[in-house]
Amino acid sequence: METLSENRCFGGVQGVYRHRSDACSCDMTFxxxxxxxxxxxxVPLLWYxxxxxxxxENAMTKAGAQAWAADHGIALCFPDTSPRGEGVADDPEYDMxxxxxxxxxxxxxxxxxxxxxxxxxxxxxxTILDNGFAIDPDRQAITGHSMGGHGAxxxxxxxxxxxxxxxxxxPICNPTDSDWGRKxxxxxxxxVEAGRAHDAxxxxxxxxxDGPVLVDVGxxxxxxxxxxxxxxxxxxxxxxxxxxxxxxxxxxxxxxxxSSFIADHLAFHAEALWA
Amino acid sequence: METLSENRCFGGVQGVYRHRSDACSCDMTFxxxxxxxxxxxxVPLLWYxxxxxxxxENAMTKAGAQAWAADHGIALCFPDTSPRGEGVADDPEYDMxxxxxxxxxxxxxxxxxxxxxxxxxxxxxxTILDNGFAIDPDRQAITGHSMGGHGAxxxxxxxxxxxxxxxxxxPICNPTDSDWGRKxxxxxxxxVEAGRAHDAxxxxxxxxxDGPVLVDVGxxxxxxxxxxxxxxxxxxxxxxxxxxxxxxxxxxxxxxxxSSFIADHLAFHAEALWA
Numbered sequence: 235m236e237t238l239s240e241n242r243c244f245g246g247v248q249g250v251y252r253h254r255s256d257a258c259s260c261d262m263t264f265x266x267x268x269x270x271x272x273x274x275x276x277v278p279l280l281w282y283x284x285x286x287x288x289x290x291e292n293a294m295t296k297a298g299a300q301a302w303a304a305d306h307g308i309a310l311c312f313p314d315t316s317p318r319g320e321g322v323a324d325d326p327e328y329d330m331x332x333x334x335x336x337x338x339x340x341x342x343x344x345x346x347x348x349x350x351x352x353x354x355x356x357x358x359x360x361t362i363l364d365n366g367f368a369i370d371p372d373r374q375a376i377t378g379h380s381m382g383g384h385g386a387x388x389x390x391x392x393x394x395x396x397x398x399x400x401x402x403x404x405p406i407c408n409p410t411d412s413d414w415g416r417k418x419x420x421x422x423x424x425x426v427e428a429g430r431a432h433d434a435x436x437x438x439x440x441x442x443x444d445g446p447v448l449v450d451v452g453x454x455x456x457x458x459x460x461x462x463x464x465x466x467x468x469x470x471x472x473x474x475x476x477x478x479x480x481x482x483x484x485x486x487x488x489x490x491x492x493s494s495f496i497a498d499h500l501a502f503h504a505e506a507l508w509a
Numbered sequence: 510m511e512t513l514s515e516n517r518c519f520g521g522v523q524g525v526y527r528h529r530s531d532a533c534s535c536d537m538t539f540x541x542x543x544x545x546x547x548x549x550x551x552v553p554l555l556w557y558x559x560x561x562x563x564x565x566e567n568a569m570t571k572a573g574a575q576a577w578a579a580d581h582g583i584a585l586c587f588p589d590t591s592p593r594g595e596g597v598a599d600d601p602e603y604d605m606x607x608x609x610x611x612x613x614x615x616x617x618x619x620x621x622x623x624x625x626x627x628x629x630x631x632x633x634x635x636t637i638l639d640n641g642f643a644i645d646p647d648r649q650a651i652t653g654h655s656m657g658g659h660g661a662x663x664x665x666x667x668x669x670x671x672x673x674x675x676x677x678x679x680p681i682c683n684p685t686d687s688d689w690g691r692k693x694x695x696x697x698x699x700x701v702e703a704g705r706a707h708d709a710x711x712x713x714x715x716x717x718x719d720g721p722v723l724v725d726v727g728x729x730x731x732x733x734x735x736x737x738x739x740x741x742x743x744x745x746x747x748x749x750x751x752x753x754x755x756x757x758x759x760x761x762x763x764x765x766x767x768s769s770f771i772a773d774h775l776a777f778h779a780e781a782l783w784a
Contacts, residue, residue, distance in 0.1 A: 242727070295764065301772070373582040452517070477628035489570065490516035490523050497576070 235366060237265065242306035245270040248294065253362060257354040259347050260318035264359065265312035268367065269304045278507035279309045279363065280500070282388075283355070285380030286414075287333045290314045293379065296489040302500035308507060309369055312478035313359060315381065317348035329414065336409075337385030339430050340422040343432030345479040349422060355385070356393060375503040377401040379492055380457070383449070384409060387434035387466075391443050399506035401448035401499045403492045404455055407453055408435040408462035435462065438469035448502045450495050452485025510641060513538065523569065528637060530717030532629040533592035534622050539558050539634065540569040543642065544579045552783035553648035554584045555639065555775070558630070558664075561689075562608045565589045568654065577775035582643055583782060588634060590656065592623040603695055604622040604689065610733040611673035611684075612660030613707050616707035624697060629666060630660070652676040652777040654767055655732070656705040658724070659684060659723040662709035662741075666718050674781035676723035676774045678767045679730055683737035710737065713744035722752030723777045727760025 238250040246269040255262040271277050280303065282293050293299065294312045301325020303310045316322075316335030323344035325331035331345075340349035363369045376397045378386035390400035408428050409415020410433045419429030430436055447470070451463050467479055485491040513525040530537040546552050555578065557568050578585045585591045585730040591597075591610030594619065598619035600606035606620075615624035636645045651672045653661035658680020667674035684690020685701050685708045694704030705711055722745070726738050742754055760766040 241727070241761055241763050241765035242759040242769070244769045248765050296570050296766070298576060300765075301573060301576075301768070423669050454517070484517040486516055490518035490575075493573070493576070494517070496518045 235362070243267065244300050246272065246300070246304055248300060250290065255317070255354055255358060256350045257350045257358040260317045260319045260322055262266060262317065262354065263290050263314055265290045266363070266367065266394060267294075267300050267310040268305055269309060271307040272309065272368045273376070276368045276370035277307055278313060278367045278375070279307050280503050280507070281311050281313070281355075281374065281376040283313065283376070283378030283382030283385040284315050284335065285378075285382050286315070288315050288330050288382075289333070292491045293492070294488070296492040296493065297496050299496050299500060302497050303426035305439050306500055306508070308504060309367070311363060313355060316351060322348045330418060334381065334418070336381060336422060336432070337388065338422055338429075341428070342422060342424045342463065345422050345478070354371070355389060361477070372505045373398065375399045375507055377403070377499055377503070378405065379403040379433050379508045380487065381406055381414070384432075384434055388432050390414065391434070391437040393443055394444060397445070399448075399503050400443055401502055402450070403485050403495070404451045404457070405434060405466070406460060406461055407466035409433055410436065411465070412460050412462050414457070414460040435465035435469045438466060438475060439472060442473045443477075444476045445476070446506060447475055448499060449477070450482055451480070451500075452482050452487065454484055454486045456487045510637070516694055517779075518542065519575045521547065521575070522576060525565065530592070530629055532625045532633040533559070535594045535597055537592065537629065538589055540565045541638070541642065542569075542575050542578055542583060542585040544582050546582040547584065547643045551643045551645035552582055552584050553650070554586060554650040555623060555778050556586050556588070556649070556661070558588065558612065558651070558652075558653030558657030558660040559590050560657050560687070561590070563590050563657075564608070567764070568767070571768065572771050573768040574771050574775060577772045580747070581779035581783070582777055583775065583779060584642070586638060588630060588633070591626060597623045597781050598773055605693060609656065609693070611656060611693045611697060611707070612663065613697055613704075615687070616703070617697060617699045620697050630664060643664040648673065648769045648782045650674040650782055652678070652774055652778070653680065654678040655682055656689070656760065658726050659707075659709055663707050666709070667706070669719060672711060673784070674723075675718055676719050676777055677725075679726045679732070679736060679762050680709060680724060680741070681736055685711065686707055686740070687735050687736040687737050689732070698750035709716055710740035710744045713741060713750060716744060717748045719751045721777070721781060722750055723774060724752070724754045725774075726755070727757050727762065727766050728767045729759055729761045731762045763772050
């Protein structure tokens with residue numbers, strides 16, 4: 235593993251690291267914020283999954299999460315959103331290919347063998363963090379924005395016991411019934427049907443999450459119709475899922491929205507992680 | 510004036526606006542955060558001047574200042590760092606020309622007539638804000654990073670009564686005796702000597718600032734030798750300037766440093782602005 239940068243930040247260290255990924259068969263880069271408390275032993279970890287077009291860097295520089303992670307003594311991991319590199323397939327559109335991995339394992343060419351973000355995040359990167367940093371694997375939580383909210387919700391519900399809490403900003407909630415989802419499932423998985431295991435609203439109806447859920451969305455979200463918050467709301471109420479769905483008046487899909495409520499999300503996860 | 514974007518942010522609005530600048534003879538873009546309290550009447554204003562290579566956007570997206578500005582009910586203005594555009598002179602190096610205006614009025618070709626950032630910030634933009642937004646011109650403060658710290662300190666000391674408080678992150682403190690300054694003064698003003706009126710350490714010795722000063726710098730600043738913090742420290746102690754100079758252990762020159770201490774700076778200015 236190569237250290238690309240380490241900057242002192244809120245008493246801790248914001249690092250950026252690159253490593254060879256077996257899951258994605260390419261080099262992958264991630265950001266990791268370790269709070270000052272890491273010096274005293276393993277700390278809880280909050281994953282932050284990013285949205286379409288993002289790299290490991292967007293949330294790391296724009297969400298303002300480190301301030302509150304430092305307050306709560308929690309580490310933050312900012313993975314990339316897809317495999318990358320010259321030999322990795324891509325698409326001319328922003329919503330497919332590099333920067334748009336959709337947090338799944340592709341089964342279709344040209345996306346195999348690199349597009350295996352599910353395995354990367356469910357297995358490979360957690361092991362790397364556990365081996366290389368003072369992270370407590372028994373205290374993990376997950377959040378994300380937009381496509382990353384989709385990733386956070388689907389990983390959390392599909393890996394019972396892994397995460398103590400899950401939250402999301404403006405998540406893609408029902409990709410099997412949205413233009414943010416149908417195209418990608420057809421491309422990566424061969425059919426929309428094959429994407430049902432990666433649909434947060436369907437997972438919520440089927441299994442839900444054994445812990446608290448927090449979802450924020452702006453009432454002026456630029457992509458409101460694509461997110462399908464209605465289906466997640468239906469699914470949460472149908473199963474009486476412990477959680478909160480908050481519609482924030484006047485906010486949009488941007489990082490100005492995410493940063494406005496990141497303190498709430500860190501406090502929410504801290505309560506679960508330190509319980 | 511054209512509205513390029515307005516995003517709801519911490520209960521207020523983060524706007525980006527473009528206007529024709531008479532001072533710089535080109536279009537100029539600035540960011541303006543207005544807290545929720547703006548709806549009730551004029552609010553105090555904190556200027557944030559950015560460093561080399563930056564636009565209006567860097568601090569607006571990476572410093573995390575809006576969280577605390579909202580808490581304190583203070584507006585934030587993020588001006589650009591130079592005139593820009595096709596007809597505007599530039600330099601192949603990052604430290605001269607577009608993105609490197611050094612907050613002065615150039616007197617030498619090819620930098621005249623566009624490079625007049627001093628007039629732009631001392632006169633034109635304040636008038637535009639005063640006319641167009643609910644800003645209280647009697648409650649202004651100023652801060653900045655690196656070249657912007659130089660701008661904040663020199664504007665504050667050269668315009669007595671304008672600002673109630675001044676702060677800076679990693680400022681260029683003694684440009685007449687640094688490679689960040691000598692080249693630029695020779696180019697923009699014709700001589701290093703002509704830059705003496707834009708040297709924070711010289712101004713501190715000559716006149717100081719009638720109010721509190723806060724300066725933060727990281728002990729691992731990548732550009733330590735160029736900043737010449739020693740000369741500002743000497744000047745502040747020589748005149749017993751009211752203020753604080755803080756050397757922050759292990760921090761560097763990046764926005765991870767700025768964001769780590771932005772809350773302190775907002776609290777510092779809020780105390781002066783609301784006094």
